[in-house]
Amino acid sequence: MDSLPRRQQEVLRATVRHYVDTVEPVGSQTLVRRFGLPASPATVRSAMGALEQRGLLTQPHTSAGRIPSQLGYRIYVDQLLPAPGSAALQLERELASIGLQWAALDDLLHHLARRLADLTGLLSLISRPQPPQPQLREIRLVPSHDRLLVFLVQGTTQSTSLNLRLPGEGEGNLAILERWINAQLRRSPDGTIAWTQLPAELGRSGALLRQALEHHGRLRIEELDGVVAAGLGGLLGQPEFSRTASLVPLVELVEHHPQLLLSPDPPELSCSSAGIWIGTEHPQAALGQCSVVQATYGVADGSCGHVALVGPMRMAYATAQAAVRSVAGILERLLS
Numbered sequence: 001m002d003s004l005p006r007r008q009q010e011v012l013r014a015t016v017r018h019y020v021d022t023v024e025p026v027g028s029q030t031l032v033r034r035f036g037l038p039a040s041p042a043t044v045r046s047a048m049g050a051l052e053q054r055g056l057l058t059q060p061h062t063s064a065g066r067i068p069s070q071l072g073y074r075i076y077v078d079q080l081l082p083a084p085g086s087a088a089l090q091l092e093r094e095l096a097s098i099g100l101q102w103a104a105l106d107d108l109l110h111h112l113a114r115r116l117a118d119l120t121g122l123l124s125l126i127s128r129p130q131p132p133q134p135q136l137r138e139i140r141l142v143p144s145h146d147r148l149l150v151f152l153v154q155g156t157t158q159s160t161s162l163n164l165r166l167p168g169e170g171e172g173n174l175a176i177l178e179r180w181i182n183a184q185l186r187r188s189p190d191g192t193i194a195w196t197q198l199p200a201e202l203g204r205s206g207a208l209l210r211q212a213l214e215h216h217g218r219l220r221i222e223e224l225d226g227v228v229a230a231g232l233g234g235l236l237g238q239p240e241f242s243r244t245a246s247l248v249p250l251v252e253l254v255e256h257h258p259q260l261l262l263s264p265d266p267p268e269l270s271c272s273s274a275g276i277w278i279g280t281e282h283p284q285a286a287l288g289q290c291s292v293v294q295a296t297y298g299v300a301d302g303s304c305g306h307v308a309l310v311g312p313m314r315m316a317y318a319t320a321q322a323a324v325r326s327v328a329g330i331l332e333r334l335l336s
Contacts, residue, residue, distance in 0.1 A: 003079060004051075010037055011047040012056055013080045016068050020314050023239050025065035070279040070313060073291070077276050077317050084322030091119050091323055095330040108334070109228040112307075112327050117231025120320055121238075122311035123254065126327070127262055128226035129303035129335065135191040141178045141209075148174070150212065162212055167205040177202045177209065227258040240289060240312040249286035254310075260284055261292060262306040276321065279313055289313065293320040295328035299335040307331070 004012065014035045018026045028045035031037055037044055048066055051057040056072035059065070068076065094115070098108075109126045116124035138153040143166055150162040167174075180202065184193045193213075198206045232254055241247055253260060261284065277292045287310070294308040307324045309315075 004075070007039065007043070007047045008051055009080055010039075011044055012051055012068070012072060012076060013082075015048070015051075015057060015066060016073065016076045016080075019067050020316055023314065025060055025067050027065040030065070068313075070281075073278050073313050073317075074281075077278070081318050081321070084318045085316065087119055088319045088322035088326065091115065092326040095326050098330055098334070105335075106228065108331075110230070112330070113228045113230040116307075116309060116323055116327060117234060119323055120309055120311070120316070121231070121234045122309045122315065122320065123229065123231045123235040125258055125261060125306070125308045125310065126228045126331075127259060127305040127307075128228075129297070129299045129305040130226070137185060137191065139178060139181050139185070141174045143174060150209065152213075152216075160216070162216060164208065164212055167208050173202060173205055177205050181209075227262070229254060229258055235311060238312050240314065250290070253284060253286045261287065261310055262294060262308050276317065291315055291317075293317065293324055295321075295324040297328040297331040297335075299332070305331065 003009075011031065014031045014037060015026055018024070018031065018034065028041040028048060031044055032039065032041050039047075048057060051072070052059070052066060054071075055069055056075055057066040058069045058072075060067060095112075105128065109128065113124045113126050116122075116126075136152055136154055140151040140153070142149040142151065146166050148164045148166045150164060152160040152162070154160065176199075180199065181193055184197075185191060188194075193210075195206065195210050232251070235241065236247060236251075241250075275294060277287075277294075279291065280288050282288075282290070282292055289312065290310055291313050292308055292310050293315075294306055296304055296306050298304040307327045309320045309324055311320070
């Protein structure tokens, strides 16, 4: 979206700030009175109407004031984010004095996660550093009696094998399937396979292999479950989560698969992944009413981890962003 006119920027910024502080819809008179906007209530009301037409503000009830929409938060984050508040600066000063006094990595991560949660009142998550996902370069299919051995070549010194039930097709089809997959991998810069282009005659064995590869990928992600969490109680205490039924998917995700909250594309645990995901921008449906603010830290051996805060869309984004970046920075300093 193009940059907003100055008046609409002021009104959107003030509306977000008011809603973050009060959880209440706001009208033009309140904005003028509270924030000292250099305009009359009628002018501010007109700007609010224009923002509503753009989809940046919404009215929860016909007679109520307005609140930010998901798109409104996105424009606020992208174009209007203020400097972080004093709490984030205090955390940064505190972290600067941390040395290598921690006997174990987990102790350090738990301490930092707790401090993040205490500072923000949100759910904090920190993953242990993990090596980058090796890229699949070649596949070898080797029939052995009633089994099919699948060798996944991920580099000159790294490979993985899978042991599957042999599909009821001739070895000739397996050789064709192997050549087709390897041709796909040679053409793909990121090691992906375009399964939708699979020839029809290879459908049965191809479907079996695709299912096995996807299951293998999910297992690897589940193995990378080294995530330290703190502050779930504070998150559930937010007004947006007062309905118990709506909390079940979120709590289950946090308890059983916390690593899936840490990246918009869970299989790609890359050190380049960082940012803010608002509402339905995140692929996990349980986070549809939440925002995730994330930063990434790398260590000397090429491994990387993630630091994140999860909260309602109504959050202090500048403070949250500064806080996760501070924690990521201290982890890089201590672990590199």
